[in-house]
Amino acid sequence: MTHPVNEGFTATIAVVLLASGTLAFSLATMSAAAAYADSVYRRELRIQAGLYADSCLETAELMAAKDYFLDGSVDLPEFFCAAMVENSFAGSAAIEATSTLGGVSAHSSAMIAI
Numbered sequence: 001m002t003h004p005v006n007e008g009f010t011a012t013i014a015v016v017l018l019a020s021g022t023l024a025f026s027l028a029t030m031s032a033a034a035a036y037a038d039s040v041y042r043r044e045l046r047i048q049a050g051l052y053a054d055s056c057l058e059t060a061e062l063m064a065a066k067d068y069f070l071d072g073s074v075d076l077p078e079f080f081c082a083a084m085v086e087n088s089f090a091g092s093a094a095i096e097a098t099s100t101l102g103g104v105s106a107h108s109s110a111m112i113a114i
Helices: 009-066
Strands: 072-076 081-087 092-101 104-113
Touching: 009 072, 009 081, 009 092, 009 104
Parallel strands: none
Antiparallel strands: 072 081, 081 092, 092 104
16 A cells, blocks of 8 residues: 655645635735725825815914014914915015825915905
């Protein structure tokens, strides 16, 4: 009674190949899901940063309308932004607001009459 030396070798190789194929498929699927989740998160950050920049701009406009001598940089931490007010002291002011949230920046600007 002779036993072949490679008895079970084919089954072992088949199981290893199936396991590695399943692992590769799982890794590809998980990386695609992670990339999609990151893109959705970045899109939400862009929307939120844009809304913060608009709110920052409106707040800076109100501050400039209340204070005729307001000129320079104004930090508004509640909107994660900084506004730059360039007052010409001739009845107008240029305001530029930049909001940064999670590495995503949004800009907004306006010219107002004082």
